[in-house]
Amino acid sequence: xxxxxxxxxxxxxxxxxxxxxxxxxxxxxxxxxxxxxxxxxxxxxxxxxxxxxxxxxxxxxxxxxxxxxxxxxxxxxxxxxxxxxxxxxxxxxxxxxxxxxxxxxxxxxxxxxxxxxxxxxxxxxxxxxxxxxxxxxxxxxxxxxxxxxxxxxxxxxxxxxxxxxxxxxxxxxxxxxxxxxxxxxxxxxxxxxxxxxxxxxxxxxxxxxxxxxxxxxxxxxxxxxxxxxxxxxxxxxxxxxxxxxxxxxxxxxxxxxxxxxxxxxxxx
Amino acid sequence: xxxxxxxxxxxxxxxxxxxxxxxxxxxxxxxxxxxxxxxxxxxxxxxxxxxxxxxxxxxxxxxxxxxxxxxxxxxxxxxxxxxxxxxxxxxxxxxxxxxxxxxxxxxxxxxxxxxxxxxxxxxxxxxxxxxxxxxxxxxxxxxxxxxxxxxxxxxxxxxxxxxxxxxxxxxxxxxxxxxxxxxxxxxxxxxxxxxxxxxxxxxxxxxxxxxxxxxxxxxxxxxxxxxxxxxxxxxxxxxxxxxxxxxxxxxxxxxxxxxxxxxxxxxxxxxxxxxxxxxxxxxxxxxxxxxxxxxxxxxxxxxxxxxxxxxxxxxxxxxxxxxxxxxxxxxxxxxxxxxxxxxxxxxxxxxxxxxxxxxxxxxxxxxxxxxxxxxxxxxxxxxxxxxxxxxxxxxxxxxxxxxxxxx
Numbered sequence: 001x002x003x004x005x006x007x008x009x010x011x012x013x014x015x016x017x018x019x020x021x022x023x024x025x026x027x028x029x030x031x032x033x034x035x036x037x038x039x040x041x042x043x044x045x046x047x048x049x050x051x052x053x054x055x056x057x058x059x060x061x062x063x064x065x066x067x068x069x070x071x072x073x074x075x076x077x078x079x080x081x082x083x084x085x086x087x088x089x090x091x092x093x094x095x096x097x098x099x100x101x102x103x104x105x106x107x108x109x110x111x112x113x114x115x116x117x118x119x120x121x122x123x124x125x126x127x128x129x130x131x132x133x134x135x136x137x138x139x140x141x142x143x144x145x146x147x148x149x150x151x152x153x154x155x156x157x158x159x160x161x162x163x164x165x166x167x168x169x170x171x172x173x174x175x176x177x178x179x180x181x182x183x184x185x186x187x188x189x190x191x192x193x194x195x196x197x198x199x200x201x202x203x204x205x206x207x208x209x210x211x212x213x214x215x216x217x218x219x220x221x222x223x224x225x226x227x228x229x230x231x232x233x234x235x236x237x238x239x240x241x242x243x244x245x246x247x248x249x250x251x252x253x254x255x256x257x258x259x260x261x262x263x264x265x266x267x268x
Numbered sequence: 269x270x271x272x273x274x275x276x277x278x279x280x281x282x283x284x285x286x287x288x289x290x291x292x293x294x295x296x297x298x299x300x301x302x303x304x305x306x307x308x309x310x311x312x313x314x315x316x317x318x319x320x321x322x323x324x325x326x327x328x329x330x331x332x333x334x335x336x337x338x339x340x341x342x343x344x345x346x347x348x349x350x351x352x353x354x355x356x357x358x359x360x361x362x363x364x365x366x367x368x369x370x371x372x373x374x375x376x377x378x379x380x381x382x383x384x385x386x387x388x389x390x391x392x393x394x395x396x397x398x399x400x401x402x403x404x405x406x407x408x409x410x411x412x413x414x415x416x417x418x419x420x421x422x423x424x425x426x427x428x429x430x431x432x433x434x435x436x437x438x439x440x441x442x443x444x445x446x447x448x449x450x451x452x453x454x455x456x457x458x459x460x461x462x463x464x465x466x467x468x469x470x471x472x473x474x475x476x477x478x479x480x481x482x483x484x485x486x487x488x489x490x491x492x493x494x495x496x497x498x499x500x501x502x503x504x505x506x507x508x509x510x511x512x513x514x515x516x517x518x519x520x521x522x523x524x525x526x527x528x529x530x531x532x533x534x535x536x537x538x539x540x541x542x543x544x545x546x547x548x549x550x551x552x553x554x555x556x557x558x559x560x561x562x563x564x565x566x567x568x569x570x571x572x573x574x575x576x577x578x579x580x581x582x583x584x585x586x587x588x589x590x591x592x593x594x595x596x597x598x599x600x601x602x603x604x605x606x607x608x609x610x611x612x613x614x615x616x617x618x619x620x621x622x623x624x625x626x627x628x629x630x631x632x633x634x635x636x637x638x639x640x641x642x643x644x645x646x647x648x649x650x651x652x653x654x655x656x657x658x659x660x661x662x663x664x665x666x667x668x669x670x671x672x673x674x675x
Contacts, residue, residue, distance in 0.1 A: 001447050050526075077523075087406060088427075093377075100462045101384035105310075112467030113527040113652055116373065117406050117427035122653025125521040131535060133519030134655065135439055136428040138406035146424040153442035174393050175380070178400035207364070207422070207448070258420055259364070 003152035004204040006195050006268065008161070009072030011064035011188030012240065014038055015227060019067055020240075027224075027237065028244035035223045038184040045127040053110050054123055055089040056169040060186045061120035062127060065165045068188035072198050076128035079163045079190070080154055081121065084137040084147025086232045087179070088117040090171035097175075120167065143168070144187070144236040145255030152205055155191050164189045166233040185231040187240065199268040201243050208252065208260045216254040217241075239263055269546050271513040271667065272441060274498045276353035278344060279605035281494035281592040282316030286347030291609050294617040297637065299591040301478040301490050301621075306460050307378075311469055314478040316492025316593025317460060318343070333412040335376035335403035337459040341413060344457065344495025353499055354417050357451050367449040368423040369440045370410045371432030371456035373597035373651075375425070376403035378461040409457045421449055427597065429651030430560075432456055433496065434600025437659055438517045440500055455497035456601030464491055464596060471527060473564050479594070481561035481587035481619050482568050482633045484626040489562045492593025496601030498608075507664040512608040515644065515660045516547030522654025528566050529650060533574025536560075536648065539656040540578050543646060547660040551579040554660070556616045558603045558647040561587020562594050571648065572629035586634040590620035600649035604659060607645045611663045614641050 010020040016036040017023040025031040040059040043051055045066065061083065069076045087093070092115040099107050113119070118136040125134065135154075139146035144166045151164040167186035171179050195202070217238035219225040228234045238251040242265040253261045278286055282300025283293035293300070301314040324339040345351050358366055383398040402408055410425045422443060426435045433456020440452035468474045468489060475488035503513060519542065522535035529536065544551060557579070560571055568587075575585065588606050595602050610616060616638040625633055643666035647659045 003446055003448065093380075096463055096467070097377075097380050097384040100381050100466060101387075105462070105466050107466055107470050109467075109470040109472075109527070112463070112470050115463065115467070116429045116652050118429055118651070118653045118655060119526070121428065121521070121655065122526050125523040125654055126525070129523045131521050131523050131538065133438070134428070134521055135435060136426060136655070137439075138425045138427055139423065140401060140405050140407040140411065142423075143407075146422070149422055149443070149448070150424070150439060153439070153446050153448075157442045157445040174387060175400070178394060178398060179405070209364075256414075256420075256423060 002204045002206045003156055004202065005152050005155045005191040005193065006199045007189055007201050007203060008192050008196060008198045009068040009190035011067030013060060013064050014185035014234065015183040024244040027241040033221050033224050040184060043127065046123060050123060050126060053114065055091055055114055056184050057085065057089045057120050057167060058123045060167045060169060060184045061124060061165050064167060064186035064188035065124060065163060068163060068190045072190040074190065077130045079130065079161055080132045081124065081130065081134040082137065082147050082151040082154065082162060082164045083121045083134060084143045084166045085168050086138060086140050086143050089114050089119055090169055090175065094172045094175055141232050142256045143232040145253055145261050148205065148261065151191050155193050159193050161190065161192045164191065166236060168231050168233045182230050185234050187233055187236045195268060201268055202266045204264040206262050208262045216252050216260055269441060269516060271503045271515050272444065272500045273503045273507065274512045274514065274608055275501045276350050277498040277605050277608050278348035278350045279494065279496040279602050280318060280344040280347055281595060281602055282318055282492050283591050287609065291613060293591065294615060295637065297618060297620060299478065299620045301593055307462065309462060309465050311465055311474065312476045313474045314490040315460060316490060318493055330412060330415055332399050332402040333408065335379040337372065337376040337409055337457055338412045340459045340493060340495045341409050341457040344497060350497055354453055357499060358417060358419060361450040363418055363420045365450045366419050366421045367440060367443050367452040368410055368414055368419055369426060369436035369452055369454045370413060371426045371436045371597045371600060372406065372409050372458050373427060373429050373432055374458060374461050374463055375406045375408050377463055378459065379403040381462050428655040429653060430596050430599055431649045431651040431655045431657045432597035432600065434649035434657035434659055437514055438519055438657060441517055452500040453497060454500055456598035457495040458595055458597035459493045460491065475563065478621045479563035479590055480621045481563040481590055482626055482629050483622040484624045486563040486565065486568060488564055490593040492595040494592060494595035494598040494602045496598055496605045498604065509663065509665040510612045511664040512611050513662050513664060515662045516543040518542030518546065518658040520656045524654050527652055529570040531570055533570035535654055535656045536571055536574035536650055537578055539658040540574065540646060543658040543660045549644065549660065553644055554583055554646050555642045556610055556645045557583055557585035558607050558645065559585050559587040560648040560650045561589055563589065568629060572631050575631060581630050582632055584616050584632045584634055584638065586617060586619035588617055590622060600657065603647045607647050607661050610645055611642050611661060614639055616642065
């Protein structure tokens, strides 16, 4: 059983990776990977009040999502969406837990609504005007795979385009030690049921039995491989590498313990 | 859509463990809200607490998952033979052919709140026994359930605040339609914690009384906790007359505000309309609406507008949050089960605590139970971030009548 879609736009932002076009040569191995801190742009699309209030997960989601939508030449408001991340806004969570452990439990209302797992989905809808269905998911380290399956299901069953926004951000200490995600990283993919002039590649995904398989694709570069294993959304990087290489091939992505996703990629 | 069969379902909330107690409470109009004495909370409010959660023992091999949310999940899973039904389905279809879709808003964050009180005074570190992955992380309840049943198929948590466990039906429907899975365990689990109690309090949305949905004097929510589950299977050729089917799902986003609904209920109306369209039904086909009905000023006003625009003022409706409290990420699941009970037993449950209906809301809001045949119902779940989901359920014999009545 397989699920298939056409990729029409890609957004990418992470440590040393500032967008998809400039990262292609790095992922394809033609240029060395230069690690660096993720630079999150201010979300210009949000009204001033919301722009001030929003955290890293919102900035990251908007940046990667808008890059993918622009590349696909589409209006964000028209797209059903899938948001997938291991956790929500780590800083809000930390500050709330700190206050709740103190003698002053009067947390700020903005801090509270920013702490919901679907905060990025809410701000995305406000920023883009999208009134479309959105699925907001978590599957811990399997979040990229879970998001990809959900988006492919939307495409296949509802016969619609869909945007996948897989993003993870950092917890401050002391939660950082319990969940050491080193930096913000996001991948956005615009997926379509049909081929178009903008199509970059067709992908066909199936579940694999981990026992019968050699394991997920890795990177030879230690820093890139470190990124892939340390950040849930970066488990999707082997898929982007395959697209960057521009040849028909198969990528295997980490998913749940005991199950991986095999992706057949055909450049268009 | 092809109707999906809720072959097994169960709910555990402050009004009861499992279906019999839940139905008896609805029939007897007994609520589960009581003055808050949870943990160290010093707020004057009512909560819907599930009794006995602290006393539960986790299975030894899943001890790492021990937290209030997963204990509540375990309590819910072991009611009404649901546990056995999932294991039988796993044997029938194969463990990799069953998807797992659970909703929660705060997962096991209570564990982290408590760990922050025990930080190392010198280093600030969390205590060594704190397990982020198995308790706090949003996926924890699905991870626990997956291991509990030995399921190996797709598994995910949907966490879109108070629409979470309605949305799981949408995700499960799609994945079943792709053919990737043959059955789905869906549901919602959310448990009491300080983040939501103090958080909703900071927004001025917590009532100091037991919440009064659609009342002229309503002034906020009462937070509850619950675990509700359903096993979804493809509809077999022959079903009992009172079998419960998922007929339609509608989803939308408000694109309006993080913590208040679109004032005219535009997103809510779109979700209800899409659910009806997917079911191939007209508003007049719906016998009862289980409202989101949180008892905040803004939700009930916006939701009543949306319902009135689509259904007119005549469709019987109520919010069962006066009984259970607002169980947040579990609300969609609990209310789906209440809808299933309404269909099976011909009961339109009255809303509790509502003394004087708000005349501005103009709906047939039930203040007394009605006993009458119920063929099709709609359930609303809306959440922070402007996320909306409506579900349509029907009895199997309503589909037969449909075919008879429509040549």
